Amino acid sequence: MSTPDPADTFRQEARDLLESLEQALLDLEQAPDDRELVDSVFRSLHTLKGSGAMFGFDEVADFVHEFETAFDRVRKGESSVTPALIAVALSAGDHVGKLIEEPGRHAAQGEPILAALHDIVGDRGAVKSTSVPAPSDGARQARTWRVRFRLPDDALALGTNPLLLLDELRELGECKVEALADDVPPLEEIDPQVCYFAWDVTLTTEAPREAIEDVFMFLRDGMALEIESLEAGENDGPSNTDEVSSMPTKAAAQGETQVQGAGRQGAPATKAGKGHSSSLRVPAERLDELMDRVGELVIAQARLSQITGASDDLELKTVAEEIERLSSGLRDITMGIRMVPIGTLFGRFRRLVHDLSHELGKEVEFVASGEETELDKTVIEQLADPLVHLIRNAVDHGLEDPERRQRAGKSRGGKVRLAAVHSGAEVAISIRDDGAGLDAERIRAKAESAGLIAPDAKLSDHELFQYIFHPGFSTASEVTSVSGRGVGMDAVKRTIEALRGSIELASEPGSGTTVTLHLPLTLAIIDGMLVRVGEGRYCLPLLAVEECVELPEAEITEAQGRNFLNIRGSLVPFLRLRELFAAGGEPDPHQKVVVVSSGESRVGLVVDQIIGNNQTVIKPLSRLHADLGTFSGATILGDGSVALILDITHLVSFGRGFEQRLRDERMRREA
Amino acid sequence: MSKTILTIDDSASIRQMVSLTLSGAGYNVLQASDGEEGLAQATAHRVDAVLTDLNMPKMNGIEFIRQYRAHPSSTGVPIVFLTTESDGELKRQAKEAGATGWIVKPFEQDKLLAVVKKVAGS
Amino acid sequence: MNEAKRAGIAMQALVFELGDEIFAIDAAQVREILDEVPITQVPNARPFVDGLINVRGRVVPLADLRVAFGMTRSASDQDSRIVVIEIELAGEPAIVAIYADRVHDVADIESASIEEAPKVGMRWRSEYVRGIGRRGDSFVIHPDLGRIFMVESGMDGSTENAERGSQ
Numbered sequence: 001m002s003t004p005d006p007a008d009t010f011r012q013e014a015r016d017l018l019e020s021l022e023q024a025l026l027d028l029e030q031a032p033d034d035r036e037l038v039d040s041v042f043r044s045l046h047t048l049k050g051s052g053a054m055f056g057f058d059e060v061a062d063f064v065h066e067f068e069t070a071f072d073r074v075r076k077g078e079s080s081v082t083p084a085l086i087a088v089a090l091s092a093g094d095h096v097g098k099l100i101e102e103p104g105r106h107a108a109q110g111e112p113i114l115a116a117l118h119d120i121v122g123d124r125g126a127v128k129s130t131s132v133p134a135p136s137d138g139a140r141q142a143r144t145w146r147v148r149f150r151l152p153d154d155a156l157a158l159g160t161n162p163l164l165l166l167d168e169l170r171e172l173g174e175c176k177v178e179a180l181a182d183d184v185p186p187l188e189e190i191d192p193q194v195c196y197f198a199w200d201v202t203l204t205t206e207a208p209r210e211a212i213e214d215v216f217m218f219l220r221d222g223m224a225l226e227i228e229s230l231e232a233g234e235n236d237g238p239s240n241t242d243e244v245s246s247m248p249t250k251a252a253a254q255g256e257t258q259v260q261g262a263g264r265q266g267a268p269a270t271k272a273g274k275g276h277s278s279s280l281r282v283p284a285e286r287l288d289e290l291m292d293r294v295g296e297l298v299i300a301q302a303r304l305s306q307i308t309g310a311s312d313d314l315e316l317k318t319v320a321e322e323i324e325r326l327s328s329g330l331r332d333i334t335m336g337i338r339m340v341p342i343g344t345l346f347g348r349f350r351r352l353v354h355d356l357s358h359e360l361g362k363e364v365e366f367v368a369s370g371e372e373t374e375l376d377k378t379v380i381e382q383l384a385d386p387l388v389h390l391i392r393n394a395v396d397h398g399l400e401d402p403e404r405r406q407r408a409g410k411s412r413g414g415k416v417r418l419a420a421v422h423s424g425a426e427v428a429i430s431i432r433d434d435g436a437g438l439d440a441e442r443i444r445a446k447a448e449s450a451g452l453i454a455p456d457a458k459l460s461d462h463e464l465f466q467y468i469f470h471p472g473f474s475t476a477s478e479v480t481s482v483s484g485r486g487v488g489m490d491a492v493k494r495t496i497e498a499l500r501g502s503i504e505l506a507s508e509p510g511s512g513t514t515v516t517l518h519l520p521l522t523l524a525i526i527d528g529m530l531v532r533v534g535e536g537r538y539c540l541p542l543l544a545v546e547e548c549v550e551l552p553e554a555e556i557t558e559a560q561g562r563n564f565l566n567i568r569g570s571l572v573p574f575l576r577l578r579e580l581f582a583a584g585g586e587p588d589p590h591q592k593v594v595v596v597s598s599g600e601s602r603v604g605l606v607v608d609q610i611i612g613n614n615q616t617v618i619k620p621l622s623r624l625h626a627d628l629g630t631f632s633g634a635t636i637l638g639d640g641s642v643a644l645i646l647d648i649t650h651l652v653s654f655g656r657g658f659e660q661r662l663r664d665e666r667m668r669r670e671a
Numbered sequence: 672m673s674k675t676i677l678t679i680d681d682s683a684s685i686r687q688m689v690s691l692t693l694s695g696a697g698y699n700v701l702q703a704s705d706g707e708e709g710l711a712q713a714t715a716h717r718v719d720a721v722l723t724d725l726n727m728p729k730m731n732g733i734e735f736i737r738q739y740r741a742h743p744s745s746t747g748v749p750i751v752f753l754t755t756e757s758d759g760e761l762k763r764q765a766k767e768a769g770a771t772g773w774i775v776k777p778f779e780q781d782k783l784l785a786v787v788k789k790v791a792g793s
Numbered sequence: 794m795n796e797a798k799r800a801g802i803a804m805q806a807l808v809f810e811l812g813d814e815i816f817a818i819d820a821a822q823v824r825e826i827l828d829e830v831p832i833t834q835v836p837n838a839r840p841f842v843d844g845l846i847n848v849r850g851r852v853v854p855l856a857d858l859r860v861a862f863g864m865t866r867s868a869s870d871q872d873s874r875i876v877v878i879e880i881e882l883a884g885e886p887a888i889v890a891i892y893a894d895r896v897h898d899v900a901d902i903e904s905a906s907i908e909e910a911p912k913v914g915m916r917w918r919s920e921y922v923r924g925i926g927r928r929g930d931s932f933v934i935h936p937d938l939g940r941i942f943m944v945e946s947g948m949d950g951s952t953e954n955a956e957r958g959s960q
Contacts, residue, residue: 006691010684043681046726050753051682053777061777158740159720159749159771164792215789281683296850536834581836619852623882624842624889624946625835634833634845634852641831642845642852 010055012281014100017044019347021093025086026350032081041089042068042075048096059099063110067092070117079121087358088116090351142173142206148226149216150183150198155223162195168215173205202230284377287338291524294327294334295617298525299636301327302614306638328615331525338524340380342420342429343371348384349391349418356395363402363413364395370420375427376522379499383429383519386492390431390515391416393489398433398513408510410434424543424597426501426649427521432514438507440464465505469493500632502598502649518598518649520632528616528635530643531594532609534583537643539616539635540605544596544648551591551606565593565604573655574604580630583608596648603655605646614638618645674719674791675699679709679735680753681727685776689722692780693787706730706738714742720791721750722774722783725761733764740769749790753778806902808933809876809893812864817926817933820899824877824888829869841945846890848877855890861941862917862934869894880938883948891938902926902933920944 021044028037045068052060071089073079092113098106147169151162169175180198190196203212209227216225301323308320346368353366375383399405399414406412417432440461447453447467468489496503501519520526520541527542549567564571572595578587588608595604618633625631632647676698678689683704690700701716703709706723707730713721721739725732732752739745749771754761762773774786806817807826825848832855833845844855855875859866872895879888921941926933943949 006684006688009687010682013683040728043726043728047682050724050726050776051684054688055684154769157746158769159745159747159790161747161749161790161792164789167792168789299850536836583836621852622854622887622889623885623948624854624856624887624942625838627947628835628838630837631835636847636850636852639831640847642833642847644833644835644845 007055007057009281010051010057011100013051014048014057014060014096017048018093018097020044021048022090022351023347025089025093026354028081029083029086029354038071038075038081042071045071052100057100057103059103059107059110060096063092063099063107063114064096066114067096067117070114070121073121082120085117085120088113088120090354092117142204144202144204144230145209145212146226146228146230147201147203147212148198148224148228149201150180150224151195152223153194156195162197162199165215166199166201169201169203169212172207172211172215173203175204176202198224287377290334291338294331295525297327298331298615298617299638302636302638303640331615335376335522335524338377338522339374340377341371342373342375342380342383342427343368345380345384345387346371346418349387352388352391353395353416356392360396361401362395362399364399365413365415366418367415368418373420373422373427374521375519376524379501379519379522382495382499383517386495386517387418387429387431389489389492391418394431394433394435394513394515398435400436404436408436422521426544426598427519428516429519430514430516432512434512437509437511438465438468438505438513440509443467461507462505465507468505469503500647500649502653522618524618526616526618528614528645529594530611530614530637531577531592531605531607532611533577533581533607534585536581536583537611537637537641538577538607538646539614539643540594540596540646541616541648542613544598546595546597546602548610549593549595549604551593567595567604572602572604574606575651575655576606578606578608596652598649598652601652601656603652605651616645673697673699674793675701675717676787676791677701677703677709677713677716677718677721679703679706679712679721679723679727679732681705681724685724685753688780689783692783696784696787696793698787698791706732706735709735710738710742713739713748714744717744718748720787721748722753722787723750724753725765733761733768736765736768736770745769751786751790804902806900806933806935807876808897808900808902808928809874810895810897811893812859812862812867814862814864815897815928815931815933816858816893817900817902817928817935818876818878818938822878822880822938824879826893826896827875827877827890829871829873830875839946842889842942846875848888848890851888853877853888853890855892856942856945857892858936858941859892861921861936861945867894878938880942882939882942889942900928902928918944 021041024037024040024044028034028041031037045064049061049064049068052058052064067089074081074085079085095106095110095113099110149165151160155162166175166177169177178200180200181196183198184190184196205211209229212227213225216223304320305324308317311317349368350366353364356362357364394416395414399416400408400410402412405414415434418429419432420427420429438461443464444453444459447464447470448455450470452467452470453459469492470490493503496517496519499519501517504516504518505513506516507513521543528539529542529545531538531540547567549565552565563574563576565574566572574593577583591606591608592610593604593606594610595602597603614637616635619635620633621628621631629650630647631644632650633645634642635645637643676693678686678693678700679702680686680689681704686702686704690702693700701712701718703712705727709721709723710730712718723732723735727735730738736750736752739750750769751772751774752765752770753774753776754765765773771790772786774783804817805820807820807823808815808817810816827846827848830846835843835845840857841860842854842856844857846853846855857866869892874893874896875890876893876896877888877890879886881887882889921937921944923935923937926935
């Protein structure tokens with residue numbers, strides 16, 4: 001195993017600390033009097049400084065030291081929290097990030113930040129404090145010392161081992177040790193936790209007096225210690241005889257705490273009983289590797305089940321069941337390890353909105369919810385850029401400036417909501433602004449001028465909106481420094497689709513726009529339902545399945561036209577997978593409908609047979625099949641053959657298209 | 672049998688450095704990232720010495736020392752705290768709470784090892 | 794391969810039959826040769842790559858060169874094999890499989906016998922052929938697999954699959 005480099009650990013840790021520093025600062029802007037937040041800022045700085053100095057990040061330690069000094073005035077209540085302070089503190093945090101990532105390249109930029117910081121907290125001319133190491137004597141000739149010491153009463157209880165002290169003295173030179181038992185009380189009065197002995201040591205050493213004092217460094221102000229030079233004329237006088245008079249009071253204070261603490265003993269003990277867990281950082285590749293192995297295990301296990309299913313050997317069956325149980329447990333744990341709360345991403349968006357609102361002169365309230373919603377780490381990693389883009393869009397293009405809002409009878413400040421929720425086999429993440437909404441006319445004009453649609457094309461607003469996902473399509477007539485970057489909505493859409501997700505857009509003129517991303521929970525292993533369509537077997541995520549019903553007789557004859565099923569009063573569009581897949585062979589006389597859902601929408605999938613549930617290890621399709629929307633991947637079945645996994649979001653939107661067409665038709669008829 | 676040292680620090684890099692240094696010298700090392708966790712570890716395992724940071728989230732080092740000292744299992748266990756500045760006040764509080772000694776950060780690995788040897792033996 | 798020819802280096806090639814033609818591909822890119830395995834049809838995929846197979850736990854696309862060369866696809870028999878090869882797709886290495894009616898052998902194809910594909914008078918898209926060699930009396934086709942996969946799978950954007958086409 002390779003030894004981890006603490007400097008790397010520090011870099012990672014510093015990123016986390018800077019992240020929590022940023023969050024605390026942003027929170028503090030909202031709640032300037034929150035002491036806990038001030039403490040939290042302080043703690044982050046403190047750890048950054050301490051650890052930075054430990055691992056040779058001197059620039060960081062120096063800068064943070066100044067930062068901390070300035071912030072100490074806030075902590076002491078000598079300076080108050082203002083937006084200006086937060087702004088400078090945030091940029092100071094950014095600067096620390098740079099110092100860590102690229103040492104030696106940014107030091108100069110720190111000065112103006114610190115100057116601004118000190119200006120704001122009003123401590124210009126703060127003295128840089130540096131700790132000066134105690135001067136030490138040079139090497140000397142060997143000398144003989146008499147060292148007498150008596151430990152404080154509580155020393156043994158506090159973990160001092162007098163034998164270790166003696167050993168240490170012996171390391172310095174030749175020792176003659178004498179224990180003084182004068183103070184040892186009669187046996188019945190002995191408290192085993194109290195040390196009654198004193199020692200008298202004659203030590204000959206070349207080491208200076210400080211070295212001897214160092215042996216007792218942790219004890220000196222609680223103990224009786226005399227160090228006397230036995231050389232002629234070398235008696236250093238009474239100042240070197242440490243006789244600390246505060247000892248009894250200290251012991252009393254100690255006793256008090258113990259009594260006080262006794263009542264609380266239960267709590268930590270029970271906690272310990274539960275085996276309080278500590279966390280561990282693991283390289284991401286190892287998790288991926290683990291997942292791969294578990295995937296292989298699950299497939300092998302499926303084969304085993306298939307084989308034992310056909311066997312009469314009871315013992316074999318028992319073992320196979322045991323292995324099935326174990327492998328599914330292992331699968332769940334492995335997947336659980338990979339799940340990361342999406343809140344880890346949300347943090348950076350607050351900062352983004354904070355900066356954007358300053359930059360654009362818009363008042364923005366940012367509300368995030370569902371931070372605890374968990375997604376596979378691969379998905380989370382890929383989500384950052386698209387979300388940044390969408391939030392930027394919402395603030396920059398979605399929200400109007402305060403004057404325009406006021407004229408429209410809205411509050412001056414706009415609101416951007418970011419929400420994550422679980423629904424079935426997916427997570428929906430929505431970004432919603434209360435701005436002006438998408439301008440359908442402008443989108444149409446742009447699409448026409450780009451030659452994407454004919455001037456007389458009849459399109460619903462919803463259909464028009466889809467054009468903003470076209471490459472190079474940007475509606476903001478003035479490109480601002482914020483949104484006018486190379487990545488557009490088309491890139492967002494590509495990323496989301498690559499994650500086997502989908503993107504939805506809804507907009508209401510005057511009241512805002514909502515973009516919703518639907519993402520699969522995981523990209524690794526899912527519980528699947530295996531179905532047969534013609535000769536082929538297909539897998540669908542079990543979490544998306546709402547129910548299975550028989551296809552009513554009446555529907556079988558009507559292949560065209562009424563592709564709707566009446567399920568307890570609601571009309572559900574259905575897709576005949578036999579038609580969709582051009583399946584051969586005779587249809588099963590008892591076709592089934594698997595009703596699946598994605599978000600609000602449902603669709604029925606007509607299949608020949610429902611085979612059963614299985615654990616589905618998702619294997620991505622190669623790039624040769626990347627453009628097939630109907631399938632999100634493939635899996636290997638127990639018999640070693642490959643089954644395709646149906647993409648529910650794609651199929652549901654397919655069904656929604658059906659519905660739309662039906663509605664349009666009905667409207668035409670009524671017109 | 673090798674001695675067991677518990678290191679409590681919210682800084683993962685410090686924990687790692689302490690852990691590498693001490694395990695390299697033959698110690699068993701337990702880790703905790705705040706006082707609460709530290710207390711759970713210290714009371715659940717037999718430890719020979721504790722190294723704790725003072726400034727930590729949830730439960731700080733001083734409170735940890737107080738609560739641990741109130742627990743019978745802390746008897747005879749030296750507690751050394753790590754502190755970034757030579758802040759007399761914090762040091763006084765920590766010692767009053769029952770700490771055995773301290774190390775000022777930044778420190779060298781040799782120094783750490785020397786202190787641990789001093790309080791726990793090798 | 795043309796470089797190889799100019800340098801006068803012989804090529805180790807896997808020679809196989811498909812329809813009425815004999816093909817030779819660089820033996821270095823062949824990973825393994827499989828007897829008949831269950832093939833999963835991919836609905837609405839392009840005919841060139843409409844199958845998937847399981848190669849040691851990996852889902853691998855199965856391509857049919859007959860589609861690229863406009864030959865009829867006949868049913869497989871006991872001599873049929875599947876050749877698993879490694880190619881580069883849009884700059885990234887990929888594992889794919891191709892059909893073979895019969896696999897002959899690995900042979901040293903003399904560089905001198907590899908002729909530049911005649912641009913005129915060929916039945917096939919000339920970009921699909923790297924060269925034509927001679928083996929005894931018959932011609933051996935050296936397909937440009939990278940090119941064929943790019944074009945036939947639509948990765949170069951020139952064609953659409955059935956699913957897209959129908960939408």
